[in-house]
Amino acid sequence: MKPVLDYLRNHQPRFLAELGDYLRFPSVSAQPEHQPDLQACAEWLARHCTQIGLTAEVRPTAGNPVVLARTPRTAGSRKPHYIVYGHYDVQPPEPLELWQSPPFEPRVAGRNLFARGSTDNKGQNFAHLKAVEAYLKTGTPLPCDLTFLLEGEEEVGSRSLSTFLQTNRKELACDAFVISDTGMPAPNCPALGYGLRGIIAFEITVHGPARDLHSGIFGGAVENPAIALARILAQVHDARGRIRIPGFYDGVIPLTKFERAEMKRFPMKDAQLKKLLGVRQLFGEAGYSPTEQRTARPTFEINGLTSGYQGSGSKTIVPAWARAKITCRLVPGQVPGQVRKKVLAWLKKICPPTVRLEITAGHGAEAYVFSPDGKPAQAALRALEQAFGRKPILMREGGSIPIVNQFKQILGVDSLLLGLGLPDDNAHSPNEKFNLDCFEKGQAMSAWLWQELAK
Numbered sequence: 001m002k003p004v005l006d007y008l009r010n011h012q013p014r015f016l017a018e019l020g021d022y023l024r025f026p027s028v029s030a031q032p033e034h035q036p037d038l039q040a041c042a043e044w045l046a047r048h049c050t051q052i053g054l055t056a057e058v059r060p061t062a063g064n065p066v067v068l069a070r071t072p073r074t075a076g077s078r079k080p081h082y083i084v085y086g087h088y089d090v091q092p093p094e095p096l097e098l099w100q101s102p103p104f105e106p107r108v109a110g111r112n113l114f115a116r117g118s119t120d121n122k123g124q125n126f127a128h129l130k131a132v133e134a135y136l137k138t139g140t141p142l143p144c145d146l147t148f149l150l151e152g153e154e155e156v157g158s159r160s161l162s163t164f165l166q167t168n169r170k171e172l173a174c175d176a177f178v179i180s181d182t183g184m185p186a187p188n189c190p191a192l193g194y195g196l197r198g199i200i201a202f203e204i205t206v207h208g209p210a211r212d213l214h215s216g217i218f219g220g221a222v223e224n225p226a227i228a229l230a231r232i233l234a235q236v237h238d239a240r241g242r243i244r245i246p247g248f249y250d251g252v253i254p255l256t257k258f259e260r261a262e263m264k265r266f267p268m269k270d271a272q273l274k275k276l277l278g279v280r281q282l283f284g285e286a287g288y289s290p291t292e293q294r295t296a297r298p299t300f301e302i303n304g305l306t307s308g309y310q311g312s313g314s315k316t317i318v319p320a321w322a323r324a325k326i327t328c329r330l331v332p333g334q335v336p337g338q339v340r341k342k343v344l345a346w347l348k349k350i351c352p353p354t355v356r357l358e359i360t361a362g363h364g365a366e367a368y369v370f371s372p373d374g375k376p377a378q379a380a381l382r383a384l385e386q387a388f389g390r391k392p393i394l395m396r397e398g399g400s401i402p403i404v405n406q407f408k409q410i411l412g413v414d415s416l417l418l419g420l421g422l423p424d425d426n427a428h429s430p431n432e433k434f435n436l437d438c439f440e441k442g443q444a445m446s447a448w449l450w451q452e453l454a455k
């Protein structure tokens, strides 16, 4: 292991420059005009994998390509096989004016690297690539066979990847997935994630008059769709933060004593969280701590709200329509299709007869949990401790990686969540960054992991 760790230590400046090249691709999967950038990023990635000694391919799908890269195999090898999953697509960078430097021109300040996609997820999957490079370039035998599966549609629901899993089942047979696409509480507090929330996404549009109206001539005699939408959405939560939609909480598996105790260990005080998020007060479902609320309880969130005139100055109209983009986070026990049905039926029921409600369904995925008692999880905990020099905590994650359910259903294997992101990394926000200590220790963690997993 010494040559591997020395190699990693000695090549950090080059690794940083290479990660910079990776981050320069504006691989925004939500915006169709960036499709060529996704293709170019996938090709760059496959070339990079080849350079470090992997056998790499850009595999087309119905959507953005998948990059598949394998460590050299010795014929008849009986080593365990692990797949490192990650994504090279990124969230839209908007609002651009809030970035201190352009999102696709990586900038280092202190121990942080700023760029869209730095923590979510290019920096995190690159840490694993560098660890494997260290094995291959120092001629250190890898105790496991490894495959990298890097997709380009994670931020839009991984639509093409499940077909890819079905058609390439044999090639993707493995012992487990290794994913660094989540978080850890602090640079000195490594964590193993053992759960993710699920999600349902949809859009609702409230249609009012056939066109925008002069609000002086007609206002007062028609329902304003923006107000109708506001009234609908205002009924979702009660004053104690509980969702009032009948049946929303059906099937939710309550937290165990052990989990609640473990969540108490999460090293973030309420006051710290409040400051980090820039809110006057925290707010959430009564009876649960903020850590519980954001990782283990279901939510209903408005992600976008649009109606009427958005330009400068005033324009006196009654808008023709109002729209909300909504996602609910789900927890174990909730069935996405059933929650969706209940939510939509309730919305229809409370919609006033003065407007017409249009609903567009989006993606959905159930929550994911696996037992941290098993051998792979224990190996991951040891690798984290070796790299970070601290005992890792166990945590459930509030975010979603829908494809892990397909890994389980289609390939029958679990996913180890070895997150390297920090709470202040600004994932999905302006000034996204990746901490370079997390990058470096993440590489060491990956290097140790293949040793521990093979034991």
Ligand code: BES
Pocket: 120, 121, 154, 155, 156, 157, 181, 182, 183, 196, 199, 363, 397, 398, 399, 400, 401, 402
């Ligand atoms: N890396 C995140 C997921 C994540 C982040 C999980 C932090 C846990 C902690 C991933 O890229 C992501 O943003 N996923 C989306 C999924 C959605 C688009 C279906 C999410 O969680 O919103």
Ligand code: MN
Pocket: 091, 120, 155, 427, 428
């Ligand atoms: Mn993301």
